[in-house]
Amino acid sequence: MRIAIWNSMLDADMNSRYWKYLVKRYSRRDKTLKIFLAVMASGTVAGWGIWESIPWLWKTLSSISALVAISLPILNYQKSIEQMASLAGKWGELRIEYEDLWRQVKNTNTPQALERSFKKFRKIESSLQEKETKLPDDKKLITRCFDEVKKTRGIG
Numbered sequence: 001m002r003i004a005i006w007n008s009m010l011d012a013d014m015n016s017r018y019w020k021y022l023v024k025r026y027s028r029r030d031k032t033l034k035i036f037l038a039v040m041a042s043g044t045v046a047g048w049g050i051w052e053s054i055p056w057l058w059k060t061l062s063s064i065s066a067l068v069a070i071s072l073p074i075l076n077y078q079k080s081i082e083q084m085a086s087l088a089g090k091w092g093e094l095r096i097e098y099e100d101l102w103r104q105v106k107n108t109n110t111p112q113a114l115e116r117s118f119k120k121f122r123k124i125e126s127s128l129q130e131k132e133t134k135l136p137d138d139k140k141l142i143t144r145c146f147d148e149v150k151k152t153r154g155i156g
Contacts, residue, residue: 001111004118005101005102006102008121010150012091012094012095012098014142014148014149015091015095015128015145016094017148017149018091018142019084019088022088023081026077026081027077030077030078033068033077034072036068040062040065041065080135083131090124090128094124097121098121101117101118101121104117
């Protein structure tokens with residue numbers, strides 16, 4: 001039971017970090033694309049005189065901005081960001097619950113109470129993992145987050 005609680009605590013810590021990083025990444029992407037569109041929309045009108053001398057650049061940038069404008073609703077970063085932020089928060093809460101449970105492991109001799117809490121937390125994990133299936137999966141970032149967890153916990 002001790003090993004299972006310890007491993008679940010590390011897993012919750014890793015997942016909390018992972019989803020926080022993804023929220024930051026996708027928020028930056030969303031913001032960058034929206035700024036690009038705003039600059040292109042205002043720059044196109046403001047720079048009509050410049051565009052006459054370089055028509056191929058204007059056409060290229062206009063095409064790119066049109067593609068970005070069309071793709072933003074399809075990518076729907078805002079919805080993904082909200083889902084990832086929710087997951088980050090819930091995994092963070094679960095990490096705290098596991099840390100509290102880990103302290104109980106060290107200070108108690110009643111495995112029945114530990115097992116009840118552990119089963120409850122595992123059900124929460126299962127529901128979170130179900131929500132994750134529709135979101136991005138970045139193996140390198142997972143590895144990086146787990147390395148951070150190991151370093152923070154002093155294990156490897």
